[in-house]
Structure formats: structure tokens, C-alpha cells
Amino acid sequence: MPDMFCFQCQQTAGNKGCVRVGVCGKQPETANLQDDLIYGLIRLALAAEQSGKRTHTASRLLIDGLFTTLTNVNFDNESIRRFTERVVTEEKELGGYDGDLVELWKGDTDTVSLRSTLLFGLKGMAAYAHHSMNLGFEDTEVTDWFYKGLSEINREHTVEEWLALIMEFGQINLKCMALLDTANTSTYGTPVPTRVNVDIKKGPFIVVSGHDLRDLYQLLEQTKDKGINIYTHSEMLPAHGYPELKKYPHLAGNFGTAWQSQQKEFQDIPAPVLFTTxxxxxxxxxxxxxxxxxxxxxxxxxxxxxxxxxxxKDFTPLIEHALALGGYEHDRSMSGINGGHMLTTGFAHGSVLANAEKVINAIKTGAIKHIFLVGGCDGAHPGRNYYTEFVKQTPMDTLVLTLACGKYRFNDLDLGEIGGLPRILDMGQCNDAYSAIKVALALADAFGCTVNELPLTLVLSWYEQKAVCILLTLLSLGVKNMYLGPTIPAFLSETVVKVLVDTYGLQPITAPEQDMDAILNRG
Incomplete structure (x- = not known):
């Protein structure tokens, strides 16, 4: 018997599954505790269904519990046990569930694949719902679907029924991303294009990683006039574009590159680091x-x-630690993966659509011949230099939209401009795939065509479950001919992959030159 089984992320061992220890560092006991938590969440959803009762506590437990089991979130066995106990208590409050539970990783290959796809999509959507709730925003239809999705995972379905459920989920995740977009922009303003320095100033500082803008806001408030600079890290970079966050002068820049380089880049760092997600x-x-x-x-x-x-939250321990460590004695020159010292962010749908006429005219005149969306999760897989080389090879008459941490492969490159717009437009965090969708739909409307008829190609990198829910949303919208890498997910069976290839033209990346040639010469 394997010590554990996990194949939810891109780096999973041999592209089959981690069975002794997680490549992410997750130990077997942690993996099994996370599985126990998932079973508890399924029982809670089914108890709510049986009793006809739903509580705010139950909803929050479903969402935060799923998020807890997402890759690279929680390695603390005791905290997972405590959370599971809270789930069990709430299940009993709702009358309990007296039926059997499905074994998640057992059954015929296609069923396990489809069940896993829906579960991992739910985990990704839970992250976005969590951030929305933290800002006081909730959509009943989105919340209800966590109950529905977890309940359906415990049931038998035909392949066709599973696919229908997964496509329905994709549409719900679109609502969830829209909800988070509204929550972020209503609270912190519409992002504006902003240049961000990656060099670090001397003196005390704090690095903030993850995605939660409210945590960053609270820390900025609590460090005002204390002589402490705040630096974003990885997926927190887009925070610099929000007016209500960028107004703080001590939000000084961005530390380091993508998340998977942290063990090297945080070596002997003279400052505390806060992980918000x-x-x-x-x-x-x-x-x-x-x-x-x-x-x-x-x-x-x-x-x-x-x-x-x-x-x-009271960040006093963090603040006192920053002052005690003191930061670097001198200004420290740092750079992106390609040697650049400045990054640009803030091109969410608000900024891009404000320039829509300029973009539309540039497409009509031929100044812009193609638009690439190159983005998604980054990771340590050796094939990920594909994305750097691909972007370097994009012709000068093309735009590159990007989002999520995959952009750290190339976001410090200077590829010039087209009509005053940088050729690389950072649209934000992974959840800001919603911005890319908004822009694509607006362009399709302007040209009176479908998204698939636009001179637009999505070249996606995936790592964890938020990328899964975004992919399912794009498929539910009927987006075709997307490129996906660095590998096809291990949890997708041959049958499911064939359906996606035949129906949507989904294809694995090959070589940058080969894929670029195929894209530009298609049709």
C-alpha cells in the first residue's frame, strides 16, 4: 500500500502521483489528514443536503477547508486536525450524514479522473471565494455550488454527466472570479498601470507573499510612519496597481521572483516574510x-x-521583528530572472478596456497582428523555460497579455511598445484571468465575431488547483485551441484528454518555435 496518494499538482512524481512523499514537501501524514478533511467536508455538504439547512459557519468551513488542502498552503498537521474537528462538530449540528462515502482515488480510471477534476476545480474556486468573503462579498449561487459540487462528488455519474457537471462548475467559477474582481476593485480601486522596482532599499522591511489584498492593506496601515518598507513577493506584485494600496509610500517594490525560488532568495533574509495564502x-x-x-x-x-x-489582525510581532532585524545595511541591487530591474503591472480589464479603441484600431490597421495570453502558474519543472523563449519569439507586431506568477519567466523583459502600449501587459493575479476573459469578450463584441475567431491564442502554464478552475471556466466558455503545459495534468485520463482535444482543440505545448509557427499560420 502507498503511504499517501496525491496527483493534484503539476509537479506530481513521474506525472503519475506522489505515493511516498509529496514533491511539494508534504509528508504522508499531512496528505492523509488532508484527505480526511476532504471526506469531512463531503459529509458536511451531504448533511446540509439531508437536513435542508445551511449555515454561514458551514459555508465558511467548506470554502476554507477546501482552500486548506490546496497545494503549498498548509503543512501543519495539528491545524488540519483542529479544522477537521470543527467540520465534524458542524456536521453534527446539521443532524449528521448517515450514508456511505465514495473512496476518492478508487474506481475506474475515467471516473476517478472526472471526480478529481471537479474536486480540484472546487479547491481552486474556494481560494477566490475565501478572498471575496474576507472583503465582505458573497454570491449565493457560488456558495451553494460548494455544497452541490461536494455532494455530487459522492455520487455515481456517467462520463457525460460528469462532463456536464464540470462545465456547469466552469460557469460558476466565472461568477466567483467576477465576484472577487468586484470585491477587490470596490475596496481598493481599479488597478492602473504602475512601474515597480525590484531593488531593495536599506533599512527595516517586510516581505508579503500570497494573494490576500486585505492582509497587505492592514499591514500597510499598521506600518505607517514606522520606518519599515513593505515589499510584495510573487503573486502579491499586482497589489501595486490598486490606488488604495499604492498610495502608501512605504509600499516600496517587489522582492525576488517567482514563488518556487523562495528557498534560495530568502536565504539569510534580514526581514520577516508573511505568507497570506x-x-x-x-x-x-x-x-x-x-x-x-x-x-x-x-x-x-x-x-x-x-x-x-x-x-x-494585529501584526505587531511582525513589525517588531522587522525593526529588530534591521534589513540590509545598504541599498541592494536585485533583478528579475532575465536581469531587468523594473516590472510593470496594473493592466487589468479596466486599464486595457480604457485603451480598447486604440487596441481595436491597431488590430484593424495591422499594427497588432496577434494577441497572446501567456500566463498561469509557475513552478520548478525544467520545461518551464518554454514560456520565456516563447515570449522572446513573439513578433514585434503582437501583444502579450499575462497574469499569475508564470509571468516571472519574462516580465522583466523590455519588448518595446505598440502605439504607446507596452507589448507585455500584466493583468494581475491568477484570479485576474477574469480580466483576460472580459477583454476577449469585449474585442469579440467589437469585431462582431466569437472569441475563437479573434487573433488571440492562450498559452497557459499550470501548477495547482486554481489553474484547474480557470481552465474549466475557459472550456465552459467554449474557448478552443489553447496550449497547455509544461505537462498535461496527471489526473486527466486518456479518455478525458481525448474528449478535450477532440472537442476544444486543447493541446500540449511542444517547442516554442513549432508552436509559434502553428499559431501564426493557423487558418
């Missing part, structure tokens, strides 16, 4: 005492910052 790797001894976690993030031995019932 996923992308936490097992900390190395040289900086382990400086790692702080909050929300659903957890790692044994790390200091965890909790919030009150309204989500308000």
Missing part, C-alpha cells in the same frame, strides 16, 4: 525563524497571525 515551501533553517503565516496557511513551528471575528 498558498505558495509556501518548507522553510530552510537560514530564514525559518522569520516566516509568519496567517489565514489558512500553516507550517509547524511558524508564528501564525490570527484575526478576530471581523478578520482584523
Amino acid at each position: 498558498n505558495c509556501l515551501m518548507p522553510p530552510r533553517p537560514s530564514y525559518a525563524d522569520r516566516v509568519y503565516t496567517t489565514s489558512v496557511v500553516g507550517y509547524e513551528g511558524m508564528t501564525h497571525i490570527t484575526g478576530d471575528e471581523h478578520g482584523n
Whole structure:
């Protein structure tokens, strides 16, 4: 018997499954505790269905519980046990569930594949619903689908029924991404194009990683006039574009590159690091005492910052630690993966659509011949240099939209401009795939065609479950001929892959030159 089984992320061992220890660093006990939590969440959803009752507590447990099991979020066994106990208590409050549970990873290959696809999509959507709820925004239809999705995972379905459920989920995730977009922009303003320095100033500083803008906002408020600079890391970079965050002068820049380089880049860092969401790797001894976690993030031995019932947090331990460590003695020159020292962000749908006429005219005149969306999750897989080479090879008369941490492969490149617009437009975090969808639909409307008839190609990199829910949303919208890499997900069976290839033209990346030639010469 394997010690564990996990194949939810791109780096899974041999592209088949981790059975001894997770490539992410997750130990078998942690993996099995996370599986127990998933079973608990399924029972809670079924108990709510049986009793006809739903509570705010149950809803929050479903969402935060799913998020807890997402890749690189929580490695703390005790915190997972405590969370599972809360789930069991709430299930009993709803009358309990007296039926059997499906074994998630057992059954015929196609059923396990489709069941896993829906479960992993739900995990990704849970992250977005979590952030929305933290800002006081909730959509009943989205929340209800967590109950429905978890309940349906426990049932038998034909392949056709599974696919229908998955496509329905894709549409619900679109609503969830729209909800988070509204939550972020209503609270912090519409992002504007912003240049961000990657060099680090001397003196005390704090690095903030993850995705949660409210955590960053609270920390900025609490560090005003304290002589501490705040630097974003990885997926927090797009925060610099939000007016209500960029108004803080001590939001000084961005530290390091993509999340998977943290063990090297945080080596001996003279500052604390706050992880607000996923992308936490097992900390190395040289900086382990400086790692702080909050929300659903957890790692044994790390200091965890909790919030009150309204989500308000006291970051005093972090602030005092930053002052004690003191930061670098001198300004420190750093750079992106390609040697650049400045990054540009803030091209969410608000900014791009404000320039829609300029883009439309450029397409009509031939100044822009093609638009590429090159983005998604980054990771340590050796094939990921594909995305750097692909972007370098894009012709000068093309635009590159990007989002999520995959952009760190190329976002410090200067590819010039077209009509005053940078050729690389960073649209934001992974959830800002919604911005890309909004832009694509607006362009299709302007040209009186479908998205698939636009001079637009999606070249996606995936790593974890938020990428899964985004892919399912794009498929549910009927987007075709997407390129996906660096590998096809291990949880997709041959039958499911064939359906996606035959129906949607989904194809694995090959070589940058080969794919570029196929894209530009298609049709």
C-alpha cells in the first residue's frame, strides 16, 4: 500500500502521483489528514443536503477547508486536525450524514479522473471565494455550488454527466472570479498601470507573499510612519496597481521572483516574510525563524497571525521583528530572472478596456497582428523555460497579455511598445484571468465575431488547483485551441484528454518555435 496518494499538482512524481512523499514537501501524514478533511467536508455538504439547512459557519468551513488542502498552503498537521474537528462538530449540528462515502482515488480510471477534476476545480474556486468573503462579498449561487459540487462528488455519474457537471462548475467559477474582481476593485480601486522596482532599499522591511489584498492593506496601515518598507513577493506584485494600496509610500517594490525560488532568495533574509495564502515551501533553517503565516496557511513551528471575528489582525510581532532585524545595511541591487530591474503591472480589464479603441484600431490597421495570453502558474519543472523563449519569439507586431506568477519567466523583459502600449501587459493575479476573459469578450463584441475567431491564442502554464478552475471556466466558455503545459495534468485520463482535444482543440505545448509557427499560420 502507498503511504499517501496525491496527483493534484503539476509537479506530481513521474506525472503519475506522489505515493511516498509529496514533491511539494508534504509528508504522508499531512496528505492523509488532508484527505480526511476532504471526506469531512463531503459529509458536511451531504448533511446540509439531508437536513435542508445551511449555515454561514458551514459555508465558511467548506470554502476554507477546501482552500486548506490546496497545494503549498498548509503543512501543519495539528491545524488540519483542529479544522477537521470543527467540520465534524458542524456536521453534527446539521443532524449528521448517515450514508456511505465514495473512496476518492478508487474506481475506474475515467471516473476517478472526472471526480478529481471537479474536486480540484472546487479547491481552486474556494481560494477566490475565501478572498471575496474576507472583503465582505458573497454570491449565493457560488456558495451553494460548494455544497452541490461536494455532494455530487459522492455520487455515481456517467462520463457525460460528469462532463456536464464540470462545465456547469466552469460557469460558476466565472461568477466567483467576477465576484472577487468586484470585491477587490470596490475596496481598493481599479488597478492602473504602475512601474515597480525590484531593488531593495536599506533599512527595516517586510516581505508579503500570497494573494490576500486585505492582509497587505492592514499591514500597510499598521506600518505607517514606522520606518519599515513593505515589499510584495510573487503573486502579491499586482497589489501595486490598486490606488488604495499604492498610495502608501512605504509600499516600496517587489522582492525576488517567482514563488518556487523562495528557498534560495530568502536565504539569510534580514526581514520577516508573511505568507497570506498558498505558495509556501518548507522553510530552510537560514530564514525559518522569520516566516509568519496567517489565514489558512500553516507550517509547524511558524508564528501564525490570527484575526478576530471581523478578520482584523494585529501584526505587531511582525513589525517588531522587522525593526529588530534591521534589513540590509545598504541599498541592494536585485533583478528579475532575465536581469531587468523594473516590472510593470496594473493592466487589468479596466486599464486595457480604457485603451480598447486604440487596441481595436491597431488590430484593424495591422499594427497588432496577434494577441497572446501567456500566463498561469509557475513552478520548478525544467520545461518551464518554454514560456520565456516563447515570449522572446513573439513578433514585434503582437501583444502579450499575462497574469499569475508564470509571468516571472519574462516580465522583466523590455519588448518595446505598440502605439504607446507596452507589448507585455500584466493583468494581475491568477484570479485576474477574469480580466483576460472580459477583454476577449469585449474585442469579440467589437469585431462582431466569437472569441475563437479573434487573433488571440492562450498559452497557459499550470501548477495547482486554481489553474484547474480557470481552465474549466475557459472550456465552459467554449474557448478552443489553447496550449497547455509544461505537462498535461496527471489526473486527466486518456479518455478525458481525448474528449478535450477532440472537442476544444486543447493541446500540449511542444517547442516554442513549432508552436509559434502553428499559431501564426493557423487558418
